[in-house]
Amino acid sequence: xxxxxxxxxxxxxxxxxxxxxxxxxxxxxxxxxxxxxxxxxxxxxxxxxxxxxxxxxxxxxxxxxxxxxxxxxxxxxxxxxxxxxxxxxxxxxxxxxxxxxxxxxxxxxxxx
Amino acid sequence: xxxxxxxxxxxxxxxxxxxxxxxxxxxxxxxxxxxxxxxxxxxxxxxxxxxxxxxxxxxxxxxxxxxxxxxxxxxxxxxxxxxxxxxxxxxxxxxxxxxxxxxxxxxxxxx
Numbered sequence: 001x002x003x004x005x006x007x008x009x010x011x012x013x014x015x016x017x018x019x020x021x022x023x024x025x026x027x028x029x030x031x032x033x034x035x036x037x038x039x040x041x042x043x044x045x046x047x048x049x050x051x052x053x054x055x056x057x058x059x060x061x062x063x064x065x066x067x068x069x070x071x072x073x074x075x076x077x078x079x080x081x082x083x084x085x086x087x088x089x090x091x092x093x094x095x096x097x098x099x100x101x102x103x104x105x106x107x108x109x110x111x112x
Numbered sequence: 113x114x115x116x117x118x119x120x121x122x123x124x125x126x127x128x129x130x131x132x133x134x135x136x137x138x139x140x141x142x143x144x145x146x147x148x149x150x151x152x153x154x155x156x157x158x159x160x161x162x163x164x165x166x167x168x169x170x171x172x173x174x175x176x177x178x179x180x181x182x183x184x185x186x187x188x189x190x191x192x193x194x195x196x197x198x199x200x201x202x203x204x205x206x207x208x209x210x211x212x213x214x215x216x217x218x219x220x221x222x223x
Contacts, residue, residue, distance in 0.1 A: 042215045103154035
Protein backbone atom coordinates (compact mmCIF):
# COMPACT_ATOMS: atom_id res chain seq x y z
CA UNK A 1 0.00 0.00 0.00
CA UNK A 2 1.33 3.39 -0.99
CA UNK A 3 2.01 5.99 1.71
CA UNK A 4 1.53 9.14 -0.29
CA UNK A 5 -0.92 11.80 0.77
CA UNK A 6 -2.46 14.80 -0.89
CA UNK A 7 -4.34 17.71 0.61
CA UNK A 8 -6.81 19.14 0.01
CA UNK A 9 -8.77 16.40 -1.76
CA UNK A 10 -11.37 18.84 -3.03
CA UNK A 11 -11.14 22.62 -3.34
CA UNK A 12 -13.25 25.35 -4.92
CA UNK A 13 -11.59 28.76 -5.16
CA UNK A 14 -12.15 32.06 -6.91
CA UNK A 15 -10.25 33.34 -9.91
CA UNK A 16 -7.04 35.13 -9.00
CA UNK A 17 -6.50 33.32 -5.72
CA UNK A 18 -3.22 31.68 -4.80
CA UNK A 19 -3.39 27.98 -4.00
CA UNK A 20 -0.89 25.38 -2.86
CA UNK A 21 -1.61 21.68 -3.25
CA UNK A 22 0.29 19.61 -0.72
CA UNK A 23 1.88 16.21 -1.33
CA UNK A 24 3.80 14.12 1.17
CA UNK A 25 5.19 10.60 1.05
CA UNK A 26 6.64 8.54 3.84
CA UNK A 27 8.39 5.94 1.70
CA UNK A 28 11.68 7.81 1.42
CA UNK A 29 11.32 8.04 -2.35
CA UNK A 30 13.68 10.41 -4.12
CA UNK A 31 11.65 10.91 -7.26
CA UNK A 32 8.32 12.75 -7.12
CA UNK A 33 5.87 13.83 -9.81
CA UNK A 34 2.80 15.97 -10.45
CA UNK A 35 0.32 14.95 -13.12
CA UNK A 36 -2.71 16.86 -14.34
CA UNK A 37 -5.74 14.87 -15.43
CA UNK A 38 -9.11 16.03 -16.68
CA UNK A 39 -11.96 13.66 -15.73
CA UNK A 40 -11.67 10.35 -17.53
CA UNK A 41 -8.83 11.60 -19.67
CA UNK A 42 -5.15 10.80 -19.99
CA UNK A 43 -2.47 11.92 -17.56
CA UNK A 44 -0.14 14.81 -18.34
CA UNK A 45 3.16 15.17 -16.50
CA UNK A 46 3.58 18.80 -15.43
CA UNK A 47 6.46 18.67 -12.92
CA UNK A 48 8.91 16.18 -11.46
CA UNK A 49 11.84 16.09 -9.08
CA UNK A 50 14.84 13.79 -8.72
CA UNK A 51 15.41 14.78 -5.11
CA UNK A 52 15.92 17.71 -2.76
CA UNK A 53 16.47 21.01 -4.59
CA UNK A 54 15.71 19.37 -7.94
CA UNK A 55 12.66 20.44 -9.97
CA UNK A 56 11.98 19.86 -13.64
CA UNK A 57 9.17 20.79 -16.01
CA UNK A 58 7.17 17.96 -17.50
CA UNK A 59 5.66 17.38 -20.90
CA UNK A 60 2.71 19.70 -20.49
CA UNK A 61 3.34 23.37 -19.98
CA UNK A 62 1.86 24.55 -16.73
CA UNK A 63 1.57 27.89 -14.97
CA UNK A 64 2.14 26.15 -11.66
CA UNK A 65 5.42 25.98 -9.76
CA UNK A 66 6.86 23.36 -7.43
CA UNK A 67 9.51 23.17 -4.74
CA UNK A 68 11.42 20.31 -3.11
CA UNK A 69 13.00 21.46 0.12
CA UNK A 70 12.48 18.14 1.89
CA UNK A 71 12.56 14.62 0.46
CA UNK A 72 9.08 13.80 1.65
CA UNK A 73 7.34 16.99 0.55
CA UNK A 74 6.57 18.25 -3.00
CA UNK A 75 4.02 21.09 -2.98
CA UNK A 76 2.52 22.57 -6.14
CA UNK A 77 1.54 26.25 -6.22
CA UNK A 78 -0.68 28.31 -8.51
CA UNK A 79 0.00 32.01 -7.92
CA UNK A 80 -3.20 33.19 -9.62
CA UNK A 81 -5.80 30.53 -10.32
CA UNK A 82 -7.94 30.65 -13.47
CA UNK A 83 -10.93 28.56 -14.56
CA UNK A 84 -8.65 26.81 -17.07
CA UNK A 85 -6.78 25.35 -14.08
CA UNK A 86 -9.85 23.36 -13.09
CA UNK A 87 -8.70 19.74 -13.11
CA UNK A 88 -7.52 16.84 -10.99
CA UNK A 89 -3.90 16.98 -9.84
CA UNK A 90 -2.20 13.71 -9.02
CA UNK A 91 1.00 13.47 -7.02
CA UNK A 92 3.22 10.39 -7.32
CA UNK A 93 6.58 9.11 -6.16
CA UNK A 94 9.11 6.37 -6.85
CA UNK A 95 12.58 5.29 -5.85
CA UNK A 96 15.26 6.48 -8.18
CA UNK A 97 16.61 2.99 -8.63
CA UNK A 98 13.21 1.29 -8.63
CA UNK A 99 10.59 1.82 -11.26
CA UNK A 100 7.20 1.45 -9.67
CA UNK A 101 5.32 4.74 -9.35
CA UNK A 102 2.87 5.14 -6.51
CA UNK A 103 0.06 7.68 -6.66
CA UNK A 104 -1.79 9.75 -4.11
CA UNK A 105 -5.56 9.98 -4.14
CA UNK A 106 -5.56 13.23 -6.10
CA UNK A 107 -6.65 16.81 -5.50
CA UNK A 108 -9.71 18.07 -7.36
CA UNK A 109 -9.42 21.79 -8.02
CA UNK A 110 -12.31 23.89 -9.29
CA UNK A 111 -11.71 27.55 -10.08
CA UNK A 112 -14.83 29.67 -10.38
CA UNK B 113 9.13 9.03 -29.39
CA UNK B 114 7.20 6.86 -27.03
CA UNK B 115 3.52 6.30 -27.62
CA UNK B 116 1.19 4.03 -25.69
CA UNK B 117 -2.26 3.36 -27.08
CA UNK B 118 -5.37 1.80 -25.63
CA UNK B 119 -8.95 1.46 -26.76
CA UNK B 120 -11.14 3.95 -24.94
CA UNK B 121 -14.03 1.82 -23.80
CA UNK B 122 -14.93 -1.78 -22.95
CA UNK B 123 -18.26 -3.13 -21.74
CA UNK B 124 -18.67 -6.64 -20.31
CA UNK B 125 -21.30 -8.55 -18.35
CA UNK B 126 -20.68 -9.46 -14.74
CA UNK B 127 -19.04 -12.88 -14.49
CA UNK B 128 -17.49 -12.71 -17.96
CA UNK B 129 -13.80 -12.18 -18.63
CA UNK B 130 -12.48 -8.76 -19.63
CA UNK B 131 -9.46 -8.23 -21.83
CA UNK B 132 -7.93 -4.77 -21.97
CA UNK B 133 -5.29 -4.19 -24.61
CA UNK B 134 -2.36 -1.84 -24.91
CA UNK B 135 0.24 -1.26 -27.60
CA UNK B 136 3.52 0.51 -27.08
CA UNK B 137 6.32 1.65 -29.34
CA UNK B 138 9.53 1.67 -27.31
CA UNK B 139 11.20 -1.69 -27.78
CA UNK B 140 13.65 -0.98 -24.99
CA UNK B 141 10.92 -0.91 -22.36
CA UNK B 142 11.91 -2.95 -19.35
CA UNK B 143 8.83 -2.56 -17.16
CA UNK B 144 5.19 -2.49 -18.15
CA UNK B 145 2.45 -1.69 -15.67
CA UNK B 146 -1.30 -1.78 -15.24
CA UNK B 147 -3.00 0.78 -13.03
CA UNK B 148 -6.65 1.05 -12.01
CA UNK B 149 -8.39 4.36 -11.39
CA UNK B 150 -11.78 4.44 -9.73
CA UNK B 151 -13.93 7.57 -10.05
CA UNK B 152 -12.52 10.52 -8.13
CA UNK B 153 -9.44 8.63 -6.98
CA UNK B 154 -5.78 8.32 -7.83
CA UNK B 155 -4.15 5.49 -9.73
CA UNK B 156 -3.77 2.19 -7.94
CA UNK B 157 -1.00 -0.15 -9.07
CA UNK B 158 -2.56 -3.48 -10.09
CA UNK B 159 0.32 -5.44 -11.47
CA UNK B 160 3.45 -5.20 -13.55
CA UNK B 161 5.56 -7.39 -15.79
CA UNK B 162 9.22 -7.37 -16.70
CA UNK B 163 10.02 -7.37 -20.38
CA UNK B 164 11.79 -10.72 -20.09
CA UNK B 165 8.49 -12.37 -19.13
CA UNK B 166 5.63 -13.46 -21.38
CA UNK B 167 2.94 -13.90 -18.80
CA UNK B 168 2.19 -13.10 -15.19
CA UNK B 169 -0.82 -14.27 -13.20
CA UNK B 170 -2.05 -12.78 -9.96
CA UNK B 171 -5.37 -14.17 -8.73
CA UNK B 172 -8.02 -12.97 -11.22
CA UNK B 173 -5.52 -10.93 -13.22
CA UNK B 174 -3.42 -12.28 -16.08
CA UNK B 175 -0.95 -10.11 -17.94
CA UNK B 176 0.27 -11.19 -21.35
CA UNK B 177 3.21 -9.58 -23.11
CA UNK B 178 3.96 -10.02 -26.80
CA UNK B 179 7.30 -8.29 -27.30
CA UNK B 180 7.40 -8.94 -31.01
CA UNK B 181 4.15 -7.06 -31.56
CA UNK B 182 4.72 -4.68 -28.60
CA UNK B 183 1.35 -5.67 -27.25
CA UNK B 184 0.35 -5.89 -23.61
CA UNK B 185 -2.97 -7.18 -22.35
CA UNK B 186 -4.73 -7.44 -19.01
CA UNK B 187 -7.30 -10.19 -18.54
CA UNK B 188 -9.69 -9.99 -15.61
CA UNK B 189 -11.43 -13.27 -14.91
CA UNK B 190 -14.95 -13.36 -13.45
CA UNK B 191 -15.35 -9.60 -13.81
CA UNK B 192 -17.27 -7.95 -10.99
CA UNK B 193 -19.07 -4.60 -10.76
CA UNK B 194 -16.26 -3.41 -8.48
CA UNK B 195 -13.90 -3.80 -11.42
CA UNK B 196 -15.61 -0.89 -13.20
CA UNK B 197 -12.91 1.75 -13.53
CA UNK B 198 -10.41 3.22 -15.96
CA UNK B 199 -7.36 1.06 -16.59
CA UNK B 200 -4.05 2.59 -17.63
CA UNK B 201 -1.05 0.75 -18.99
CA UNK B 202 2.37 2.34 -18.62
CA UNK B 203 5.84 1.64 -19.91
CA UNK B 204 9.25 2.58 -18.59
CA UNK B 205 12.02 2.50 -21.17
CA UNK B 206 15.46 1.22 -20.32
CA UNK B 207 17.41 3.82 -18.43
CA UNK B 208 14.32 4.88 -16.52
CA UNK B 209 14.19 8.36 -17.95
CA UNK B 210 10.46 8.68 -18.31
CA UNK B 211 7.20 6.86 -17.70
CA UNK B 212 4.67 6.91 -20.51
CA UNK B 213 1.04 6.24 -19.68
CA UNK B 214 -1.58 5.05 -22.11
CA UNK B 215 -4.77 6.98 -22.73
CA UNK B 216 -6.80 4.72 -20.44
CA UNK B 217 -9.58 2.21 -21.08
CA UNK B 218 -12.89 2.68 -19.31
CA UNK B 219 -14.28 -0.69 -18.25
CA UNK B 220 -18.01 -0.84 -17.67
CA UNK B 221 -19.37 -3.98 -15.98
CA UNK B 222 -23.05 -4.61 -16.56
CA UNK B 223 -24.81 -6.49 -13.73
